[in-house]
Amino acid sequence: MGGPAVWQRGIRTVVLGAVLVILAGCGSQTAGTTPEATGAATSTAWTLASPSRIAGVRTADGGRSLVVDADVPDGAHDCVRGLRGELETVAHGTVYVMVTFETRSLDRDSGCTGTRRAEAVVKLGEPLRSHRVMVNNLDVYTPTGATPPALRQCGENGCDPTPPRCTPSSYQQAVNDTDVPEHTGSEERGCDDTWLVLDLSTRTGPVCGDTGDGCPNSGVSQRWFYRAETSGWRPVATNGEAGCVGIREVLPELPVRLCASLPRLDRS
Numbered sequence: 344m345g346g347p348a349v350w351q352r353g354i355r356t357v358v359l360g361a362v363l364v365i366l367a368g369c370g371s372q373t374a375g376t377t378p379e380a381t382g383a384a385t386s387t388a389w390t391l392a393s394p395s396r397i398a399g400v401r402t403a404d405g406g407r408s409l410v411v412d413a414d415v416p417d418g419a420h421d422c423v424r425g426l427r428g429e430l431e432t433v434a435h436g437t438v439y440v441m442v443t444f445e446t447r448s449l450d451r452d453s454g455c456t457g458t459r460r461a462e463a464v465v466k467l468g469e470p471l472r473s474h475r476v477m478v479n480n481l482d483v484y485t486p487t488g489a490t491p492p493a494l495r496q497c498g499e500n501g502c503d504p505t506p507p508r509c510t511p512s513s514y515q516q517a518v519n520d521t522d523v524p525e526h527t528g529s530e531e532r533g534c535d536d537t538w539l540v541l542d543l544s545t546r547t548g549p550v551c552g553d554t555g556d557g558c559p560n561s562g563v564s565q566r567w568f569y570r571a572e573t574s575g576w577r578p579v580a581t582n583g584e585a586g587c588v589g590i591r592e593v594l595p596e597l598p599v600r601l602c603a604s605l606p607r608l609d610r611s
Contacts, residue, residue, distance in 0.1 A: 406470035416448035422455035428463035517576035533601035583608030
């Protein structure tokens with residue numbers, strides 16, 4: 344009896360194989376597509392990648408999880424699969440996480456030339472508390488000074504900026520926190536425990552070499568007023584008039600001694 348049973352299974356295997364071959368042959372004739380188009384959409388290799396930008400991090404599940412907002416490839420076809428956030432380690436007060444996915448975007452023919460926002464969830468196992476979070480060994484976030492559930496991204500001055508001081512390093516931190524181009528220079532015009540006045544200047548115009556090469560030099564100047572906060576100097580107003588004209592209408596609490604001798608700002 345063992346022989347016929349084996350033989351019957353053999354027939355079923357052959358028949359099933361033939362059916363699969365027939366279906367495989369018919370599958371390439373899907374209405375509305377061509378073999379070339381179908382091949383282009385499916386033959387592109389999937390590659391492991393990381394987000395082009397981390398847009399933000401926030402806590403969830405009572406601080407036991409992180410939600411990472413990430414920019415990932417997008418296009419007409421499937422461009423991302425397997426998006427995942429993983430906890431790598433916790434060391435020295437920092438939670439290290441990695442966000443990765445697979446994508447076809449490295450092949451321009453895939454059509455994955457755009458971006459979209461996606462969420463990756465990272466399970467921590469225990470509340471984040473005061474730990475910092477480093478994503479993909481690059482972006483650092485902290486709950487200190489943030490509005491829950493969002494975390495605050497640490498900037499050029501680190502996660503714990505120095506308190507405001509009347510020192511060159513503190514002035515540079517103020518410039519870094521002001522919406523001005525990189526390589527902007529500063530000149531201190533007045534400072535006390537509460538207020539700081541800086542003249543900021545930025546070179547503009549065509550890209551040129553050293554002075555004297557025939558390229559015209561020009562610049563844009565602004566006068567910024569800062570108020571001291573626990574996290575550093577915060578820019579609150581700008582004004583280029585001489586003395587206290589105009590600025591005390593905006594900042595009536597600004598001491599006269601810090602603006603009385605200010606020269607009119609040269610904007611050339």
